[in-house]
Amino acid sequence: MNMAFDGIVLSRVTELLNETIVTGRISKLYQISKYELLMTVRAQNENKKLLVSIHPMYARVQLTQLNYPTPDFPNALTMFLRKHIEGSFIESIEQVGLDRILKITLRGRNEFKDLVEYHLYIEIMGKHSNFILTNKEDKILECLKRVSPSDSIRIMQPGITYSYPPLLEKKNPFENRPETTNLVKEFEGFSKDLAEEVTSRMEQGEDFKTIMNEIKESKELYITRGDKEKYHVIPLHCFGKKIDQYSLFDGLDAYYQFIDQKDRIKQQTSDILHFIQKEYTKNVNKLDKLEKTLFDSHNSDEYRIKGDLLYASLHLIQKGMKEVTVDNYYDGAKMTIELDERFDGKTNANHYYNKYQKAKNSLKVLEEQIEKTKEEINYFDTLNTLMDNADYYDAMEIKEELENMGYIRKKNVKKLKKKTHPHYDVYRTRDGIIYVGKNNLQNDYLTFKMASRNDMWFHVKDMPGSHIIVHAENLDEYTMRLAANIAAYFSKGKYSSSVPVNYCLVKNLKKPHTNKPGLVLLGHYKTIYIDPDDSFYDELEKVEDAR
Known part of the structure; x- marks a missing residue:
């Protein structure tokens, strides 16, 4: 669960969102991954990007400066959300107490040009995080993660009336002083990391009210560097001495840019990686079979020897015999040779000569196939390594390469503007x-x-x-x-x-x-x-x- 983005951090995010995008117009919406929505908001004469993530580990709401890859073609959910949200104005943004729930009220016009009101509820609750769109009466129109009765008591489905999850009764830390040492249980919005920092400061003589005033005035994010990086809106000195300071939203970008990037890329490009790994495994198995066949072919001289011995012993062989034991004049020992009982000795000898010739002829073909298969293994091993370091655009170019090489079929989709060069x-x-x-x-x-x-x-x-x-x-x-x-x-x-x-x-x-x-x-x-x-x-x- 992403407790770093606690209720206190959300309170500061909410205030900054109110200062920057309230009265703004949502001009575009994208679903950039299974867990993420990206909205372009035109506010204060510029475009701002509002990122909403309901990822089980990295859920958050923020304005972002990062460039996120957007799908070329919207899915059904995106089309539905665009129909209701795009063109709407943000009327208000409010946090539910100091819990990690944000309510955004929108006003816009429907397809009949009637004024309508919508509510966006963003719940940041670990694996239960969600994004819910409702009408004015809070009837759910759609949600990013649908929850059925079999999954939870709290149902999240279109047509259901939205209600808040059960909220614990805790005190507001901006209005009350602590009466216990367990700040997480006593106060709204406190994570364990923040509680540990506040407790440490109080033990050093700092006043609780002074600390809370510092939090209330903060518009920064402080990232404590170390084996486990942590962040908050005040420096977390108790977790390390190396602390970097950012503006709030730049800090969230800096912290999450690489943490959740690989997860997003994995979602968006899992089909490409699966294909590469499948082809690699297929060729490794193919090489094993080819090398076994090559080994058997190198032993083809045994077929020629058996043919020679059968010709030298025709007087011992009659139709109906399943085997014959003859003198092996190559090594002076006895050899038992299997026969096809339907044929005489001469025909059986010719069968062994044919096997010898076939094995001899196949050696060159096998060696060529083995060389080609090794090249395929090296090729897909290379692609697998490149995918490990790829961002979305790198992976899409790997897919383009596979299409150009004929490994995967090109989809018949609307032709996009051709790039002059790869990125x-x-x-x-x-x-x-x-x-x-x-x-x-x-x-x-x-x-x-x-x-x-x-x-x-x-x-x-x-x-x-x-x-x-x-x-x-x-x-x-x-x-x-x-x-x-x-x-x-x-x-x-x-x-x-x-x-x-x-x-x-x-x-x-x-x-x-x-x-x-x-x-x-x-x-x-x-x-x-x-x-x-x-x-x-x-x-x-x-x-x-x-x-």
Whole structure:
């Protein structure tokens, strides 16, 4: 349960939302994942993005500056919500006490141009979090997560009248002083983390009312860094000394940007990852069978020997016999040979010669199939590694690659505007620019189209990973190790130590004769060894996200 976003944090969020988007008009709505809605609100002469998440671990409401990928085509729920919400004005935003429930009142016009009132209820309650749209009389029109009678006593279905969940009777901490040491049980809106911080401060002589006034006036978010990062609207000194300060909504962006990104990407791209993993497993199993068949084919000489021995012993064989024991003049021992009782000795001998010839002819085909299957295994192993570091756009380009290669069928959908190039990440360092490709299309584009001949290229040795291009006038050891770290981090060796990274000038690279993208042939190159970590993020400035 996301207790970091407690009732006290929501109270500060509510006040800032009232200051920024009340009277604003909802111009667009998207469902960007199973748990998230993104609304564009036109308020105070600018567009603001309101994010609502009912994720079991990361539920929250906030304004965001981040760019979230939106579906090209809306689902049925999105169409329904757009019909009722888009074009409506936000009349009020209020928190229910200090509980984690937000009520947003909207006014707009229906399809008959009549004035209508809608209510949005956002409940932030761990796995029970929900987003509910009701009419003026609080009859549920739709909800992001429907709850049937078999799942809970509290039903969430269209047609049911909305009611608040059971609320505990607690005191308002802004109006009362503590009478017990258990602040969570005594006061509304308190999480365990906040209670621990307030208790620690009071033990050091700080007055409770003073602390609550600091909370009430706060428009900031403080993130305490450490093994377990925590945040609140006041610094949580009791959990660590390294604390970063942000404005409230920027702080929520900073905290959740990477925490829930992978979960969102997993939801949006699970079908692609499943296909890649299935193809990888299929080819691994295929290789095992082919190698067993190849082993049997290498033993084909046994068929020829049996044919020779049968021809030498025709006088011992008659129709109806199931086997014959003959002298093996190759090793001086006896050999028992199985026979087809329907045929004579000569025909049985020819059957063994035919098996020998077939096995001999299949060797070349088997070796070709084994080589091709190994290439497929390496290809899908590469895609699997790239998916591990992919954002939504990277994953969509991997899907595009699979479609272009004929592995998956292209859907007959409305044709979108063709991109001039794949997107890729661009960072500025103190000595130049670093370009990062995170899928095969990006890697090919950066290495063979965008890069200059004298740019430096980095890639992990003998493992799948990103192509890193460095454009710098003077490439010093600092920048080289930085680029090598990025190459190792965005590779299959991400969690290894002393990872070998090859580097060379782009002019020393050639594209092999293959239809598989992302592959290169190296000319003159050197190797550097690196322990990968994510420290490079602190040393780089992201200057562009080329899309």
